[in-house]
Amino acid sequence: MELEQMYEELGIQRDILNFAREIEGNLKERFRGIDETAEYNQMKVIQAMQKARVSDIHFAATTGYGYNDLGRDTLEEVYALAFHGESALVRPQLISGTHALHVALSGNLRPGDELLSPVGKPYDTLEEVIGIRDSAGSLKEYGIRYRQVDLLADGSFDWEGIRQAINERTKLVTIQRSKGYATRPTLSVDKIGELISFVKGIKPDIICMVDNCYGEFVERKEPTDVGADMIVGSLIKNPGGGLAPIGGYIVGRQDCIDRASYRLSAPGLGKEVGASLGLNQSFYQGLFLAPTVVAGALKGAIFAANIYERFGFLVVPDAKQSRHDIIQAITFGTPEAVIAFCQGIQAAAPVDSFVTPEPWDMPGYDAPVIMAAGAFVQGSSIELSADAPIKEPYAVYFQGGLTWYHAKLGILMSLQKLADAKIVEIPDAH
Numbered sequence: 001m002e003l004e005q006m007y008e009e010l011g012i013q014r015d016i017l018n019f020a021r022e023i024e025g026n027l028k029e030r031f032r033g034i035d036e037t038a039e040y041n042q043m044k045v046i047q048a049m050q051k052a053r054v055s056d057i058h059f060a061a062t063t064g065y066g067y068n069d070l071g072r073d074t075l076e077e078v079y080a081l082a083f084h085g086e087s088a089l090v091r092p093q094l095i096s097g098t099h100a101l102h103v104a105l106s107g108n109l110r111p112g113d114e115l116l117s118p119v120g121k122p123y124d125t126l127e128e129v130i131g132i133r134d135s136a137g138s139l140k141e142y143g144i145r146y147r148q149v150d151l152l153a154d155g156s157f158d159w160e161g162i163r164q165a166i167n168e169r170t171k172l173v174t175i176q177r178s179k180g181y182a183t184r185p186t187l188s189v190d191k192i193g194e195l196i197s198f199v200k201g202i203k204p205d206i207i208c209m210v211d212n213c214y215g216e217f218v219e220r221k222e223p224t225d226v227g228a229d230m231i232v233g234s235l236i237k238n239p240g241g242g243l244a245p246i247g248g249y250i251v252g253r254q255d256c257i258d259r260a261s262y263r264l265s266a267p268g269l270g271k272e273v274g275a276s277l278g279l280n281q282s283f284y285q286g287l288f289l290a291p292t293v294v295a296g297a298l299k300g301a302i303f304a305a306n307i308y309e310r311f312g313f314l315v316v317p318d319a320k321q322s323r324h325d326i327i328q329a330i331t332f333g334t335p336e337a338v339i340a341f342c343q344g345i346q347a348a349a350p351v352d353s354f355v356t357p358e359p360w361d362m363p364g365y366d367a368p369v370i371m372a373a374g375a376f377v378q379g380s381s382i383e384l385s386a387d388a389p390i391k392e393p394y395a396v397y398f399q400g401g402l403t404w405y406h407a408k409l410g411i412l413m414s415l416q417k418l419a420d421a422k423i424v425e426i427p428d429a430h
């Protein structure tokens, strides 16, 4: 059977395929650059695994306390080597990105300390961790104060504001690399490096932590290469490569990681405990695959930006901009278009493709939210997924794809649904 016929059987019509082929044809150079980054990062990961002498004994399961868990300790050495830190915590007991960030923050801050975000409001779930929104158990309840300096209107750093915000209490600076689900630009690793140098120039003992979620392996460098004391992320995003079924990581300076470990387990226990329960192989193998998985997700994001920009929708980043994370925002302007897009992503999934996502009133949100995800790992957003609050400006956030070909099918299917609903008209390909 011809490939075009395969696509037709999956529900993609010829005019969509022809239109998309033209767009894809113009992306060859960009995709080559992404493949080169993936190749570089693949070598980085293999080198770390070889240096740490990874062997099949490291895949064995441990239970109970997990004393002397060789697989866990070696995995942490691999992360430290690959991300150029002195030490690492990589654990299934870090149950999400938010949890890993909480452990890093609460392990390193003490009552009376001040936490500073020089890049504006942090990711939603951190508002309750910090106590920006009142919440039981927040850092605020433990006497840790929070200051924030917003980015300037053009997305650049407010150098003067940051200088004024730093004082003798400032202990830790938190820098979010990805825009997350906000409209500010994502920070390149070089920009993060400039910010860290500036902060340390004012007060050298400040701990600089980077929320690295969605950024891993997008560039050749990571924030630890430009002075970050800790980087933190989720294993069901980029570095888990789609195989890790749970987990988070913190990589960085030995003393920072040790303090985080006393918070994760208990003072006196630290990194010495925590059974890996048979998950190690998925962590190693996921990290091994992560550079190419991230490359596929990036190609999907760029392809989507180029397709939807052609129809006049606002896309962030735009069709040509350089990429520093895997998230693509598309503003459709109407609820019908948002719903059609998400239903297309769902219909292209390997799991639950027969399910039709509908907006629902999710706890904690002020508008109904629609989510598309046909994932092997529940909630995994390195797998192809999209979500959108049903409110102005009717924007969809789209990310992931374990392979480029799946991301491509998802985007073609979303376009098919928009065309079926007569929201867009497919132009004739030349």
Ligand SMILES: *Cc1c(COP(=O)(O)O)cnc(C)c1O
Residues within 6 Å of the ligand: 096, 097, 098, 099, 123, 125, 176, 177, 178, 179, 180, 211, 213, 214, 234
């Ligand atoms: C996803 C994300 C988080 C939180 O991670 P969860 O695993 O969802 O708790 C924090 N910060 C950023 C920038 C993220 O993208």
